[in-house]
Amino acid sequence: MEQYIQQAISAGLSEICFLDHLTLHERGRHMSMTPSDVPLYYQTIRRLGHIYKNDILVKAGLEIDYDPENLSEIKKIIQPYDFDVIGGSVHFIDKMNIVSSKDTKLREQETIDVICADYLFLMEEMIENMAIDVICHLDITKKFGRRPSAAVKEKFEDVLSKIRYKNLAVELNTSGFNHAANEFYPDPDLLKKCFENNIRVTLGSDAHAPGQVARHFDEAMALLRETGYGAVTAFHRQADYDVPLPAPVKQL
Numbered sequence: 001m002e003q004y005i006q007q008a009i010s011a012g013l014s015e016i017c018f019l020d021h022l023t024l025h026e027r028g029r030h031m032s033m034t035p036s037d038v039p040l041y042y043q044t045i046r047r048l049g050h051i052y053k054n055d056i057l058v059k060a061g062l063e064i065d066y067d068p069e070n071l072s073e074i075k076k077i078i079q080p081y082d083f084d085v086i087g088g089s090v091h092f093i094d095k096m097n098i099v100s101s102k103d104t105k106l107r108e109q110e111t112i113d114v115i116c117a118d119y120l121f122l123m124e125e126m127i128e129n130m131a132i133d134v135i136c137h138l139d140i141t142k143k144f145g146r147r148p149s150a151a152v153k154e155k156f157e158d159v160l161s162k163i164r165y166k167n168l169a170v171e172l173n174t175s176g177f178n179h180a181a182n183e184f185y186p187d188p189d190l191l192k193k194c195f196e197n198n199i200r201v202t203l204g205s206d207a208h209a210p211g212q213v214a215r216h217f218d219e220a221m222a223l224l225r226e227t228g229y230g231a232v233t234a235f236h237r238q239a240d241y242d243v244p245l246p247a248p249v250k251q252l
């Protein structure tokens with residue numbers, strides 16, 4: 001974790017937020033800490049935040065995997081802690097992992113339109129039922145390069161009104177450039193729709209290794225500016241505030 005912070009400092013970030021996974025789904029254990037890891041995770045972030053307080057703000061967050069079966073359990077696990085931000089994401093449709101290459105065969109038995117429709121159903125349920133601040137990687141269903149028909153794509157836009165209604169932010173997740181999707185989550189069209197709906201955006205690199213911290217952030221900030229955004233949103237104890245985007249780097 002310390003290496004992530006050092007990488008963020010050398011990338012010139014003013015803050016870093018850890019957003020490790022918490023999933024209770026039986027098939028997601030390998031991609032998540034266990035509930036008993038949460039206290040150490042939280043305390044480590046606060047301790048490192050103190051050590052690095054003159055160099056960078058260090059925030060404690062969680063990316064919670066929406067799982068209708070375990071909603072009250074999740075609440076109980078996170079309740080004792082004062083997290084800065086809670087992100088929500090959908091990784092599983094029933095038993096199918098939509099982000100793991102291990103489940104490619106299973107996913108390919110289904111059309112991407114059906115997968116997207118099921119995904120959006122769960123996403124709407126999550127927005128309804130979970131106290132979250134940020135929607136993580138909104139259109140992650142394109143991770144492996146398959147894209148839905150125009151009619152299903154439009155349904156992603158329907159979700160934005162629910163996001164707006166709950167006053168949630170959307171994460172601009174830069175990891176998509178390293179996947180077959182080959183673009184950010186959400187895509188530029190969907191990001192534009194977020195802007196038109198007055199939805200705030202946070203910036204995330206979905207780093208699974210220290211070297212991935214702040215990956216593609218220059219392109220992401222350029223896209224945000226192009227879209228109309230002047231700031232990204234950050235969180236302190238679940239209260240949001242703006243971090244203005246820096247002026248574009250001049251090309252020599």
Ligand SMILES: [Zn+2]
Binds near residue numbers: 063089091136137
């Ligand atoms: Zn995720």
